[in-house]
Amino acid sequence: MQRLSGLDASFLYLETRSQMMHIIGLIEIDPSTVPGGYSFVKLRDELQRRIAAMPNFRRKLDNSMLNIDHPVWIEDDDFDIERHVHRVAVPAPGGEAELAELCGHLAGQTLDRGKPLWELWIIEGLADGKVAAMLRTHHASVDGVTGAEMLAQMCTLSPEAPELDPDKVQETAGPTSRTTMALTGAMNYFVQRPIAMARLIPGTVEVPINWFRRSRTKSAMPAPFQAPRTRFNAPITPHRALAMAQLSLDDVKRVKNQFDVKINDVVLAITAGALRDYLEGHDELPDEPLVAMVPVSVHGADESSLVTGGTNKVTGMFAKLASDLDDPVDRLKRAAELARTSKDHHADIDANMLRAWAQFAPGTTLATVMKFYGDRRLAMSHPPVFNVLVSNVAGPDFPLYFLGARVTAVYPLGPVFHGLGLNITVFSADGHLNIGILTCTDLAPDVWDIAHAFDHELKRLLEACD
Known part of the structure; x- marks a missing residue:
């Protein structure tokens, strides 16, 4: 039995039917590279074998009416791979638009809390x-860094199936104990x-x-609360719209080197340009610059004496986007200048403070308040906290094989x-900058315009290099 940290549990409390708290990884693979040929059953069976050494995929939530602290993780003794791995076909003609529409529908579904909080759609x-x-994992059990680590467990450097780590096979979340849960919760x-x-x-x-x-x-x-209002700063519904863009990492590095900035600066700049193009096209561009929330991982940082453990080890900084x-x-x-200012300021704040305060998150109360907040559309009654969430996660710069199939994106x-209502996440891997954009269909049904604008903005910077 492993108790959730306050930050991990907060993602459970914040979840409503309109506000789903899961993270998605959409992986494109080349089935022709699978040794012996591709089949869904073969892929599912290989994943089942590997999950024996992936303890995070076998744990589920447990709670008790007598527990006044956060819920706990326990081992799912009835784990069944068929409850997690599903097969579906994209509608014809099977292009990016059809794939995105299908994934948007799946993204709008909540995960079943009666089993481990993940599912994989082939x-x-x-x-x-x-x-x-399409891998969906609840934010309570994963953040950007741990998500990349979980992906790495499904991927290898070659198509051949790897040997399992015997230590991971023995690792377990343990059984439930309602008495221990209640007593330790009361002590906390x-x-x-x-x-x-x-x-x-x-x-x-x-x-x-x-x-x-x-x-x-x-x-x-x-x-906070100093960002200009945009169409994304409104209440959301369960309907999701998503789009993807893939840029050359060499092109991004060329821009970085030409103007002596960091890759993250280039990401923020082309994000600002893409959103500027999109909002200007709708005659909705604010005079003031947009404000982004940029998650910052604290994995590897010194743990605060006030909070230890937990999956989500992240804080965040605000940054203007120069839009x-x-x-x-x-x-x-x-x-680049604005990012340096934000980084310098953020460095003066205890990286564990957010996680420490999250320990006090009141489960039932927070869930009730969030439902009331969404139902009453209170997001329109105060200035936006920020405009867009922009994450940049570094992945491996070499080829990967997902359960034997070569990963292309x-x-x-x-x-x-x-x-x-707008989340832009960037993942660099194997020479590409992969950009995932998620929003609510009611806010931006034409989200592909934002994705196409990323390519346009990078080309403008490459022209400036010339």
């Missing part, structure tokens, strides 16, 4: 003979939490004070929220 019938694999709630609160408050009070001081010298990242500038080079240079897709 999508056949693509026009180019390829196969797609009544003893450890008050002590943690007393330790947290002094450091937390300093954050807004230092933020105000930095803002006077223009060295602060933008504060108010039309020239792509000016926008890139400004994006990996598109990550993160969740959207009421009032924050």
Whole structure:
């Protein structure tokens, strides 16, 4: 039995029928590379074999009415691969648009909390003979870094099936114990939490004070609730729209080297340009620059004494996107400057503070408040916290094989929220920059226009290099 951290559990509490809290990995594979030929049954059986050494895929949630703390993970003794791996064909003619429409429908479904919180859809019938694999995993059990690690467990450097790690085979979340769950939960709630609160408050009070001081010298990242309103900052429905774009990593590096910036700066600059093009095309471009929330992994950072463990080890920084500038080079240079300011400011804030405060997340209360917030469309009653969530995750720069099939693209897709209805996630792998865009159909049914704008913005920067 393993108790969820407050941040992990928060993604359970925040979930509603309109606000699904799962992360998606859309993987395109070449079935012709599978040793002995591709078949769905062969792929499913190989995954079942590997899951014996993937303990995170075998654990499920457990809770009790007497437990006043966060839920726990336990081993699923009745694990059945057929409840998790499904087969479906994309409608004709099997192009990107049909694939995205099917995946958008699947993305709008909640995961069954009675079993391990993941499922894999094998999508056949693509026009180019390829196969797609759509992996949905709840955010309570994965973040950007651990998601990449889970993908790595499904992938290898060659088509041949790997040997299983005997230590991972023996690893387990353990059985349930309602008595232990209730007693340790009460100990956490009544003893450890008050002590943690007393330790947290002094450091937390300093954050807004230092933020105000930095803002006077223009060295602060933008504060929450100061972003201009866009069509994405509205209540969402369960309907999802997604689009993908794949850019050459060599082209991105060429721009990076030409203008002496970082890859993340190029990502933020072309994101700003793509959103500028899209909003300008709808005559909705704000005069002020858009504000992005950029998740920052704290994997490998020193654990705070106030919080340890948990899957989601992430915090976030706010960054302006320079979407108010039309020239792509000016926008890139400004994006790099704004990103440096935000990074310097963010570095002065305890990386574990968000996770520490999340320990106090009240489950039933937070879930009720979130449902009320969505039902009453309260996202329209206050300024947007930020405009878009932009993640950049570095993957392996070499070929991978997904259960024996060569991977040609990996598109990550993160969740959207009421009032924050656009998520752009970038994953670099095998010489490509793969961009996954997820939004609500009611907010942007033409989301492919944003995806196409990414390619256009990178070409403008390459022209500037020439």
